[in-house]
Amino acid sequence: MRAAVVTEFDHPPQCLDVPEPTPGDHQEIVDVLAVGLHPRVRSQANGSHYTSAGVLPVIPGVDGVGRRADGSLVYFVLPPGATQGSMAELATVDTRSSVTLPDDADPVRVAAAMNPAMSSWLALRRRVGFTPGEHVLVLGATGSAGQLAVQVARALGARSVTAVGRGTERLAFLPDLGADVVVSLDGDPDEAAQAVGRAASEVDVVLDYLWGAPTQAAIGPVLAHRADPARRLDWIEIGSVAGPQIALPAAALRAVNLRLLGSGHGSVSTDAMVAELGELARWIVAGTFTQAVLTFDLADIEQAWAAPVPAGARVVVTPTR
Ligand SMILES: NC(=O)c1ccc[n+]([C@@H]2O[C@H](COP(=O)([O-])OP(=O)(O)OC[C@H]3O[C@@H](n4cnc5c(N)ncnc54)[C@H](OP(=O)(O)O)[C@@H]3O)[C@@H](O)[C@H]2O)c1
Known part of the structure; x- marks a missing residue:
């Protein structure tokens, strides 16, 4: 079968012929229809993800949509650290980490949205008692x-959604997705952090995809502007595109009712994650969320890797049609 294969961590995968997989217990082989090229997949392919054991070759891909032998559609998640990923014509799917999709589901839409949407969905539904x-x-x-987080928060009943980010054009799109307030991080970082603080005086949950310098700059002003310091603030670390670390003054944890926690593989159990797949998939299939997609055939995997991606869009690789 054809698969995207990484043979060197500092080079993108190539489309190569590899042996077909054989199923074990609780496993089935599916024809892979669509696979998202998520940041997690890039870090799997370049060996930088914390689950990488440095073993090559790697077939990248952590999830996907496939067609079973009986013709039904399935969304599946592969185990962390797997080196036989989903960017291949066939994938081995654990029947306990997959969910059947309706026959009319669009495989590309589901493959694009499940991983990024799951980040905020699990954070709100499984890490805090969001109401x-x-x-x-x-x-x-x-x-x-982030764009899906705005939409997920809105769809789950948030009273208000404040969207913070950089880039005037990209921020302008966020009210259409459900943001009530948009705060720009462009310009002077201290002034931007103060603006975030002012906007967050009544916020109950922060979904943090940045970490690093912007989070470190914002967390002080956010805590300082709390309308009621005793009101709980759940700050959920989900991504770290701006840096892996922050320095946090000890007093921040005493002066306000701050709960600092994270959401991802490990802090959310596999059982809990799998339990949420079905409902999120239904919402995605129903068209609840807006997301741009760029689609590439598996044969064009090198172009898929290098393609410029508009903000919020997701590259999806289609091994078979
Ligand atoms: N824990 C989980 O369950 C989970 C699940 C999915 C994703 N994630 C993580 O969430 C993060 C975002 O994923 P994604 O799929 O949304 O990635 P993405 O589509 O590549 O988006 C990243 C966004 O972050 C912006 N950005 C980068 N550095 C920034 C900075 N210093 N200040 C402000 N904005 C900045 C980028 O804007 P520019 O174009 O300006 O750089 C871009 O819009 C990643 O770290 C990913 O691994 C976590």
Whole structure:
């Protein structure tokens, strides 16, 4: 079969012939229809993800949409650290980490949206007791996961959604997705951080895709501007596109009712994640969320890797049609 194969961590994958997989217990082989090229897949392919054991070759791809032997459609998630990923004509799917899709589901739409949408969906539904009527702030709202976080928060009943990010053109799009307030990080970082703080005085949940310098700059002003310091603020670390670390003054944890937590593989159990797949997939299939997609055939995997991607859009690779 054909697959995207990484043979060197500092080079993009190539489309090569590899042996077909054989299923084990609780596994089935599916024809792979669509696979998202998520940031997580790029870090898998360049060996930088924390689950990478440095073993080559790697077939990248952490999830996807496939067609079973009986013709039904399935969305599946592969185990962390897998080196036989989903960017191949066939994939081995664990029946306990997959969910059947309706026959009319668009495989490309589902493959594009499930991973980025799941980031905010799990954070709100599995990491905190989010309830409709609460106020949400998305820190880093311009990317694929951030744009979907704005929409997921709105769809789950947020009373207000504040979207924070950089880039005037990209920020201008966010009200159409459901953001009530948009705060720009462009310009002077301290002034931007103060603006974030002022906008967050009543926020209940921060969905943080940035971390690094913007989070470090914003967290002080956000805490300083709390209308009621005793009101709980759940700050959920989801991504770290702006840097892997922050320095946090000890007093920040005493002066306000701040809960700092993360959301991802590990902090959310596989069982909990799988339990959420079906409902999120239904919302995506129903067209609840807006997301741009760029589609590439598996044969063009090198172009897929190098393609310039508009903000919020997701590259999807289609091994078979
Ligand atoms: N924990 C989870 O469950 C989970 C699931 C999915 C994704 N994630 C993580 O979430 C993060 C975002 O994923 P994604 O799919 O949305 O990626 P993406 O589509 O590549 O978007 C990244 C966005 O971040 C912006 N950005 C980068 N550096 C920034 C900075 N210093 N200040 C402000 N904005 C900045 C980028 O804007 P520019 O174009 O200006 O650079 C871009 O709009 C990644 O770290 C990903 O690994 C986590």
